[in-house]
Amino acid sequence: MRASDRAYRRLREEILDGALAPGTVLGEVEQSERLGVSRTPVREALSRLTADGLADQAQGRGTVVSSVSLGDVDLLFELRLPLEMQAARLAAQRGDPERFTALARRFAQAEDALSSAADAVPEDQEARYYDLAEELDDAVAQAVDNPYLTGMLRSLRVHLVRVRRLARDEPARLAESAREHRSVCTAIASGDPDTAGAAMLIHLRRSLAYITGRAASPADSPQT
Template sequence: MRASQRVYNQLRAEILDGDLPPGRVLAEVEQSQRFGISRTPVREAIGRLAAEGLAEQQGGRGVVVSDVTTDDITPLFEVREALDIQAARLAALRGDPAEFAALADRLEDVAGRFDSPRHSSQDDPPAAYYELVEQMDRAIDAAAANPWLDAASSTVRMQLARVRRLAAQDPSRLAAAAREHAQIARAVSTGSAQLAEAAVRLHLNNALNSALAKAPATAAGSTATREETP
């Protein structure tokens, strides 16, 4: 693996996981020392992160990890809505009903564990939820069987990984999201494209409202508002 690819993979993972928070300076000298390589591959990696919107130039500070603000979230969800609805509709028509019914059962179980104060210390409902969401995304992509849709969705999901962190400290929202994902999986399992679309729309509306409430405002202090979907 090329040095620039290794640095890119590591920094990207740390940004998406929140280990490198918004505003953290990505200094070439510091990162080159950290990875034990020259500044050139580090510069290439940081350039890729900036091109993807994960980093940005900030005045005299240099390149920093970008933030996710209300200005970013609304247009991101507009694209997500189009992609997720089409993928769910295709999955309902082409997917294996048993696979999605099983996913729905597991998501409903996780939602119930959020609501229970008696889960063990080893139990981690948020981690289980995020793992199931990734499994469901993969299952929908595979069932939709459209590589162009898959590629477009991958780009959007990279940014959504940071938006999802906004709900990470809100168990009630995570529990609701788990139930909403269960409804999507259940709708897909019925083979009804219309039911799948309705379930996706409900989830995205709730997710958008939650994200806008938790995201930092724009630099000008404005708050983005969502246009109602007809």
């Protein structure tokens, strides 16, 4: 893997994980020393992060981690709803039913595990669940086989990951999300595009309602 790719992946992960907070200055020299690569790969990585919307050019400060807010969620979902629903519909028409049936079983297992969590889901279990959700995204992307649609969704999901972390999903919501994802997988496996689109719409509307509710709660809304 090229040095610029390694630098990009490392910085991207740290931004999405929150290790690099909004407003953090991403100086070339500092990041070069920290990541153990020369300044040229870091410069290339910062350009890619800026193109992704994860970094901005701030006057007098250089490249900084871009801001994110729960208030952005309505704007993001205006795009997400039609794109995700169309992707689900196409996956139902073009995808491998067995693959989505297997994913449905794994989401059912995840729902059982998450339902048994008390006040908080262990970090490793939460990480495994989100990895499973990414597997579903990848399966849909491969089934759709439309680089324009999947490219737009991939860019959009980057920002949704950051918003989701701000909203801090509770165990009950994660269990509900697993159940909704299972329904999406089952609908796609059925080969019925209308059912798949409807299942995706239900999941997205419930996700939006949850995040909006968190944003409306002063006690839960972090400042960025």
